[in-house]
Amino acid sequence: MSPVIDPDLQQANQDAEPLPIGERLVRNACISRAQMEEALAFRARQQDDHKGALIGKTLIDMGYITHPALLDCLFHQLTRERVAYHLDRQAETIIRFTGVEKTLDGRKVLDHLDLEIPANKITAIIGISGGGKSVTLKHMVGLMKPDRGEVWVGDQPLGQLSTRELNRVRRRFSMLFQEGALFDSMNVLDNVAFPLRETTSLAESEIRRRVETCLQEVNLGGMGHKYPDELSGGMRKRAALARALVTQPEIILLDEPTAGLDPIIENAIHYLICDTFMRTRYTIVCISHAVPAIFDWCHHVIVLHRGRVLASGPSLEIRYSADPTIKQFISGDLDGPIQVI
């Protein structure tokens, strides 16, 4: 007997099929196939330095699509993928916490935490301040060690690895810290090039090419000479994101990428994360207080409360959860199970 296939799920999966950006734009009728082929041919004719240019940028330069329209198209694609994920929930687990406990300054920050991060999806970790979100993120990359329990990245238990093995696992990660953590003594270009210069044997010309591409991806092209203290908060975050992208990691951890930014820049950062995900398909784990906006930008949501997972699942499911604590957190009401005053 053949399995019964849900037609909605089949359609959602077809819509959500990961494709190169150019192909996706054609499939979504944002540009014609002729325009895409023309852009590809144009890019191929360019000098070596420009061959690596992004297809999206080439299409914008040729006037076939505007930048906002391109981003909008990518956002709609992410929405389709979120619906598909909500319906079938199929994803491999890339990071797993089993019974993790951590006490800091006499306070139990993580209390028997069990969680799973799906691979090649955008996962948001939300929850009230002091709930253990940043500590959780630092455990994922081995910056903190659990008092009890284990953190697994793929099939590797971080607590049992030697320093060399841990460093090898860390190279699968990139992290964007809350304040960016850019080195003050270096300009943006050197900051972004830093991990490549220190951890790879790439030629300087190749490093520069990659850095320029990454800076273009985060819309900081031509800003490489500026120092971190000459940049605005949003630009610093974007420069830090470029540094996170330049090593081509498998997993990107974002610690409150939109904290302290105005709503327009916050939106721009969300588009940027979406754009990055569509191009690279990296696993992205993001701590965010941008509730409810963040539900539109991620596949999976984990709600942390008092060091434990209160809820974990597709963003659409968590968004409309009946749990009073989650409802209160999303609505921001003072009245409810979370007492802050």
Next chain:
Amino acid sequence: MLTKASPPVHCCLLAPMISFVRLLGQYTIEFVSETGKIFLFLFAVAANAVRPPYRLHNLLKQIHFIGVRSLFVIILTAVFAGMVLALQGYYTLTRFGAEGLLGPAVALSIIRELGPVLSGLMVTGRAGSALAAELGIMRIREQIDALEVMGIAPLQFLVAPRIMAGLVVLPILTVIFDVIGILGGYLIAVQLLKMSSGVYFSGIESTVVMRDIVTGLIKAVSFGLIVTWICTFKGYYAKRGAEGVSQATTSAVVLSSVLILICDYFITSVLL
């Protein structure tokens, strides 16, 4: 009518004693734990320093920062230390009719004692505080965590070059201090007090032996280690924001200076 019973006398005496012993115990534990942490830090840095990759550029940068940029303050201190030593020494030696020994007195004081100690203290004030503050800021701004995430050992990348630079630079600064200090003494003795230049220098030549110079250099290397070790340790483990960095910087300078003086006494008593 009921009256409240007063506590027994032994209770009144015991309570402050218990709290005193508790406080003493707490400070002892903190002291032992901090000392252990400081030594473990040094061992970890040493292990990281011998492991490739070797970043010569980082070492040269730190030599420039700790050494070259401390040169002005070292020269200034040395000139005036030599001058005041000559002035004071002359009036003391005149009382015994031994002013001919001014050259050796200035030279030995500077080479064996003042050169390494004052160089150590000046480097602590100028470069040590900056090292602690720089690492402290890197810690609270998560730049050290960022290095770890990139798979770069911060002890190897940030701390080892600074400590190695301290070991290389302080003996050089001490030698410069010695030379300038002796010349400062010469200025006062010959130009101001009209002593013969031959008497000043021949006394130095006949009195100062290699052992004096080696003692001074051993002290300089030890102080170079103390300054960079303590200051990087304090900065590396700074916490609690800007206040934490300022506390780390202050305690780095105070502890380094005190340790330099304590260490100076012990080295002197061993090598004398």
